[in-house]
Amino acid sequence: MSCSRRNFLTGAGAVIVTTGVAGTAVVSGKSLAYTMEDGQKRYGMVYDETSCIGCTACMDACREVNNVPEGVARLEITRSEAKGEFPNVDYQFNRVSCQHCENAPCVYVCPTGASYKDPETGIVDVHSDKCVGCGYCLAACPYQVRFFHPETKSADKCNFCRDTNLAAGKLPACVESCPTKALTFGDLNDPSSDINKVLATKPVYRDKVHLGTKPKLYKVPHEKGEVKS
Amino acid sequence: MSTWQAAFQFDSLVWDWIIAVYLFLAGMSAGAVMIAIYLKRKVIEGDPAENGIMKAMAWLAPFGIVVGLLILIFHLTKPLSFWKIMIYYNPTSVMSMGVILFQAYLVVLFVWIGIIFRKTIMRFLSGRFDFVDGWLKTFGRFENAIELTLGVMAVVLAAYTGFLLSALKTYPMLNNPVLPILFLFSSLSSGAAACLLFGIIGFKESPTSPSVGWVHKFERPVVLFELFVLVTFFTGLIFSGGQSEASAWFALTGEFWSSWFWWGVVIFGMLTPLALNAFSPKALRHSPLFIVVVTSLSLLGVLMLRTFVLYAGQMTVV
């Protein structure tokens, strides 16, 4: 193999220059995609499948409070097939909305940093002015809860009402609107919060935990049938 | 919904055929550059600017990358904001790092082509913009370093398209360590086919020249290895079980995309060109029509591969 010393050194330099810049940036510095656990809030939510009646009042409340246009949704409640015979027919409901992952794939992949995790609250949100609309976060989210807002053209999703209800000192719209109190919202870092009380007293699961996303939307499983996470 | 519609429109689809075209163009550009660098350093004797393959690459590589990026810009939901992606960056994002790489690659590519074709360019400018000659001469002093840097960048760029997709945990068929390797080799095969097509037909390079001979010789192991990588890719998916396995079986045996893959990608895109190149009579091998047919089949095959990976990959969610 004829490779002069000059060529070898130049080539090695080229490799280092090309890959080293990115590599150092990744290795050094605490990426905001990781959890800030010291003294900051980590907001999470529990969705109780045993209490949910599938009325979809939460969907309407979310749409109204956050001005979500028709055709897209930040929050959806899905209904299973009917199980059993009349009059003992059982339905199971499921909430589909942002899980506010601690290891959020959407934050990792966003090229401009528009998708970010708010270090003070642990809420995953979007800087819509920085978003260029490449769609990488839509593809990267394994829960498939992101969409393009028809008006702002920016990527959008549930943000726990960070700029609407939370900013006004209220609970998220879905939590407030639920007639059966199936939703519990609170700070996971606060041992005395409502959410921690629920997590300590009921069996819970989270979706797709094996992916390592560390989601913060917990679910109390339906009392019948297999738990599919 | 017809089968055709159902194959191209489904709920879990985020990136459509436009992205597949971009992947193809970026890969072809990188492949053409890698081949051209090797030819220039090891095969071509005399002035590389006279070589038909080099001339073809001088058009293909920038065209591929510029048109690819333009396509991407217009695919954004906010095309006028594209400049934001050039100044804001996120080191954990493959796309962000790719954009930086693209920008550097474009600059180095143009400089390198400028160095090689300095005389041609000055003749074209015929007296205007004389300072360009001075610049190109200065750059020419670092030709070796520029060439090697460009080579490394081309390799990374070819693999980048694979890394971009493999970062997506959502789609088990794409979230795969073999994908970047597959894309690197398909870039090489598409670069080779494009160089041959445009070099011989467009720039009148002789089919019996050492450059063409080398590219032909290079093509066969590349395509064979590409086939092996495909086998590894799908075997790995099947062995992983769960949704990964389901996605592989669906892609290989499900409706529509399996036909697209077996007929378009494998049989017409890889095996037919291989067979034609290996078994055709010598006289036929150098006829222009034969070259057009074989290289076009190769190119179409790579485009179909990228489309297949993108669509079939997005059909199965974790």
Next chain:
Amino acid sequence: MGNIKLTIAVMLKSLLVLCLYGFSFNVAADASEQVVKEADTARHQVSLIRDPDYKCTQCHKDAKQTLFGSHGEDAQASIGREVNCTECHSGISPDHREGAPEVIKYSAAQSQPGSAKQLLSHSQILSANSQCTDCHQPQYLQEDSWTHDVHAQNLTCSNCHVVHGEKQGVLNLERKDKIKLCVDCHSDVTQLKMKKSEDD
């Protein structure tokens, strides 16, 4: 010789008379059978000499009209007759001449706002609803809305549906108002449950 002719003639005539006599018995028997039958059917046949809903509508004056709003021409076409009051409001009891105080009523008690609800048992509700589900079969109710399934044992149909009226009750509501219906009732139920668990 003359006697024989006479004898034969007399015998033949008496035979004829006997035959006629026997035959007439037959005729009489048939006739009398018919007479007997007519008398039987006439005795058992009850012909309606009045409208069965008459007594109810003397006080509940517009109930028949309002019923036609929901169970009008389409219902009559499918079951071949009118729907009468006592088909749903059964349990008339022997006191029916004193205004039938024991008759089955369908109050929307469970869905009234406020936490005080008259909650019936599952079997009571099922039997009340059976009046409706005899015609409105469960599989068609399920196709129309899944909400029928989950309330089958928990609510009487009258809680959401207004039978004495045209397109009233839940059928008249837009999607948003339908959701409000769920929310209002279930908020009360949740409050009741929470109060109950506090008391325990």
